[in-house]
Amino acid sequence: MSDNSIVCRCSDLTLEDIRKLIKKGYTTFDEIKRMNRAGMGPCQGRTCMPIILKEISIITGKPISEIAPGTYRPPVKAITLGQIVETSEGGGNEHD
Amino acid sequence: MIKIADVVIVGGGISGVAIAYNLAKKGVKNVAVIEKSYLASGATGRCGAGIRQQWGTKMNCKMAKFSCEFFENAKEELKYEGDIEFKQGGYLILSSTEKEHEQFKKNIVLQNSLGIPSRLLTLEEAKEIVPFLNTDGLVSATFCQKDGHLNPFHTTEAFAKAAERLGVEIYRYTEVKDIIIEHGKVKGIRTDKGDISTNIVVNAAGGHAQVVAKMAGVDIPVYSERHQILVTEAIEPILDPMVMSFSLNLYCQQVPHGGLIMGRGDEGEPRDLRVTAGWHFLEEMAKTITSLLPPLKNVRMIRQWAGLYNITPDRQPILGALNEVEGLYLAVGFSGHGFMFGPATGVLIAESILGEETTLPIDMLNMNRFEKGQLIFEPSVV
Helix, strand or coil, rough: CCCCCCCEEECCCCHHHHHHHHHHCCCHHHHHHHHHCCCCCCCCCCCCHHHHHHHHHHHHHHHHHHCCCCCCCCCCCCEHHHHHHHHHHHCCCCCC | CCCCCCEEEECHHHHHHHHHHHHHHHCCCCCEEECCCCCCCCHHHHCCCCEEECCCCCCHHHHHHHHHHHHHHHHHHHHHCCCCCCEEECEEEEECCCCHHHHHHHHHHHHHHCCCCEEEEEEHHHHHHCCCCCCCCCCCCEEEEEEEEECCCHHHHHHHHHHHCCCCCCEECCCCCEEEEEEEEEEEEECCCCCECCCCEEECCCHHHHHHHHHHEEEEEEEEEEEEEEECCCCCCCCCCCECCCCCCCEEEECCCCCEEEEECCCCCCCCCCCCCHHHHHHHHHHHHHHCCCCHCCCCEEEEEEEEEEEEECCEEEEEECCCEEEEEEEECCCCCCCCCHHHHHHHHHHHHHHCCCCCHHHHHHCCHHHHHCCCCCCCCC
16 A cells, blocks of 8 residues: 555545554554544544554554554444434334 | 652653653653553543633632643643644533522632633623523523633643653553552552652552552542543534533533534442443433534534543642652542643642742642641532
8 A cells, every 4th residue: 555545534644644653653553543533533443443453563563463453432333412312212222 | 661760650641741741841850650551541531621710719720720821832832743732712601500600600700810811691692602502491601711622632742742852751551550668758669560769759640549549558538430421523613612511510512623522420420440431421411412502413423432530529639748658749639620730730749849839829739638627619510
């Protein structure tokens, strides 16, 4: 992949943006996320996390299995605040 | 890892790095900060990212004002190459009972007497600031334009980088295991990466402050309570100020990036140091905020997380030396506002360690106030 390939589509970050941070010593997904918002958009890191973990592995020489993945936080899918209210007022147990 | 230090600070949140920066700036050579994860991984990085001067006690007002004035010049002072995302969109604080309205009047008198430019507003005036505010059930509001937002990760990073340039050693992913005490005096600190000899240890461990105090054999009157937050996707700017209410128990602010960050507290929250996310919060948050700010019904939330408030009986921090153990200093118990007080904490603890006269009188924040029973309660906390 070239340096200007987009890695995080939500936050518009290129591979070069990510590589720069790794070289500065931010060598976990969670630290990179907090510095430049990788994985903080609507997809919550589904696209960028595997690519970023691979880049950390290449630059630091650590196997991917030894690099902590980012923390997965709810919800799984973006949902409007109105939908949450409707669901909770309906008792919250029914599904379509 | 260094073997000997003049001062070792436990905790790499805003308080820890701000204290380290100020010590180094005053010429202290061997300062170490120990952080068990990455910087701002605890309460600092999990907070609501707001800063305000509208407090109900003199001391909280003074610390907040000092800190806000620092933030206004932080970029120059800390020479940070990134962006700390400082925005002064104000805090619009809403009352929903007559009693709260009366408290607001007192708060404004206190704040104005200390030079804080806050003012009492009618609901009509509040609607001029946030036109889509639903004022049903509200009584009045206060507003201070100088309040606002700051990015906690970048602000912590800015202090940390400035401290490191002055020679401070910051040990990330290093956990403090014990504080070594001999004959009532601090002698060193034990970590999972080795020991450091030192006569001075600062406890700036945020939500884990009581755990670290225990290592020195000290009980401090604080507990940690989980507080939850959510953030929406980034949208066009629609909300300038932080909207907050103590009686409705909520706050909501649109950050410069476009997302809306909102949170609320809950008396029933667990106090066992967990920072997991819960469903109950999500329902209560969504109901209350869409009732107050109806257009938010259509905004999608994308992430939810939690952090710890380290709470004291009077909701004011515990700052300064501890009488029981020589060489042990506390910067704990910020009760949910440690991030915004960071600059003041840094200066005051550094001065107190060096035996200088402190910029603000912090005697009344010493831990001995609980024995003396001299408590002044902060009424304005979510």
